[in-house]
Amino acid sequence: MDNPQEVAGPPLLDVVNVSKRFVVRGSRQSVTWRRHLTAVDGVSFSLRAGEITALVGESGSGKSTVARMLSRLETPSGGYVNLHGERVRFGVPGGRRAYLRQVQLIFQDPFASLNPVHTVRYHLERPLRVHQHLRSQQDVERGVAALLEEVHLTPPSRFIDCYPHQLSGGQRQRVAIARALAVGPKVVLADEPVSMLDVSIRLGVLNLLAQLVEERGLALMYITHDIASARYFAATTHVMYSGQLIESGPSEDVTQSPRHPYTQLLLESSPDPTRSRKRIPLSALEVAHGNIGTGCRFQPRCPYAMPRCAEEASPRQAVGGTHWAACWLLAPVPADGQ
Numbered sequence: 001m002d003n004p005q006e007v008a009g010p011p012l013l014d015v016v017n018v019s020k021r022f023v024v025r026g027s028r029q030s031v032t033w034r035r036h037l038t039a040v041d042g043v044s045f046s047l048r049a050g051e052i053t054a055l056v057g058e059s060g061s062g063k064s065t066v067a068r069m070l071s072r073l074e075t076p077s078g079g080y081v082n083l084h085g086e087r088v089r090f091g092v093p094g095g096r097r098a099y100l101r102q103v104q105l106i107f108q109d110p111f112a113s114l115n116p117v118h119t120v121r122y123h124l125e126r127p128l129r130v131h132q133h134l135r136s137q138q139d140v141e142r143g144v145a146a147l148l149e150e151v152h153l154t155p156p157s158r159f160i161d162c163y164p165h166q167l168s169g170g171q172r173q174r175v176a177i178a179r180a181l182a183v184g185p186k187v188v189l190a191d192e193p194v195s196m197l198d199v200s201i202r203l204g205v206l207n208l209l210a211q212l213v214e215e216r217g218l219a220l221m222y223i224t225h226d227i228a229s230a231r232y233f234a235a236t237t238h239v240m241y242s243g244q245l246i247e248s249g250p251s252e253d254v255t256q257s258p259r260h261p262y263t264q265l266l267l268e269s270s271p272d273p274t275r276s277r278k279r280i281p282l283s284a285l286e287v288a289h290g291n292i293g294t295g296c297r298f299q300p301r302c303p304y305a306m307p308r309c310a311e312e313a314s315p316r317q318a319v320g321g322t323h324w325a326a327c328w329l330l331a332p333v334p335a336d337g338q
């Protein structure tokens with residue numbers, strides 16, 4: 001993938017300081033309680049045409065909530081999103097369909113995202129009629145066949161009348177991708193698109209997505225817990241922990257020279273046959289929830305934590321080029337050494 005600094009053009013989707021808070025209610029021994037859970041806190045990034053951007057983090061880090069907000073399944077509690085430079089008006093009736101024509105979400109589980117009582121033909125015909133305004137049956141048939149060929153389900157006649165349960169996991173995900181393409185999007189949000197597929201077919205689906213990005217000039221956000229795949233697949237990688245971006249930059253830099261302790265742990269815990277270091281216990285990677293306070297959110301688990309880390313969170317510290325990490329270890333040492 002290209003270095004993001006070499007990719008020209010303004011962002012298609014600009015996410016600025018977006019946050020999401022949920023109200024959590026419960027009761028215990030006749031006492032009811034209510035508190036706020038901050039799932040996403042001040043997240044900013046851009047998606048550009050022809051570029052793959054990875055959003056990496058463990059379960060509960062908030063990355064799927066980001067995808068749900070960008071696909072308008074949730075309304076942000078703060079911040080804003082621009083699409084083609086225009087402010088997206090969340091929570092306001094109207095405009096949602098036009099937005100979703102530009103921004104499509106591919107879900108993790110292709111079986112759940114396809115209707116089991118309808119054929120492949122049905123799933124692809126509907127968006128072609130509604131969004132591409134194809135009217136004649138002949139045009140629709142041609143459109144469905146072209147989509148199936150584009151996602152390498154060939155010959156189309158072999159798949160067009162199949163129901164989801166008659167397809168393999170990889171084939172179902174290719175149908176889900178074809179359905180997203182049928183709308184004609186400019187931005188695709190792929191939420192763990194291969195994590196439910198057999199390892200043997202994951203690479204084929206990732207290569208297909210990369211090919212579509214190149215051929216259609218899509219802006220693709222690849223959401224994953226697998227930082228190793230981000231290195232090979234995405235130009236830019238953002239690492240998320242406990243609702244915040246904690247490191248970001250060109251994928252090669254972030255994965256080869258990780259600067260935030262959490263990114264380092266994430267990489268060490270990912271399978272890599274070429275690495276002989278000990279694997280980090282998963283408990284060290286668990287995401288902190290609840291009352292987080294003002295300090296660094298990784299502080300309770302960080303092997304390098306200092307007193308300062310509990311008092312205030314580090315701002316973004318530039319590492320080089322567009323690479324940054326939010327960690328006090330990277331802060332410049334004051335001239336007096338204090």
Ligand code: SF4
Pocket residue numbers: 260261262296297298299300302303304305306309314326327328329
């Ligand atoms: Fe660890 Fe402190 Fe850096 Fe947070 S700011 S990651 S606690 S060293």
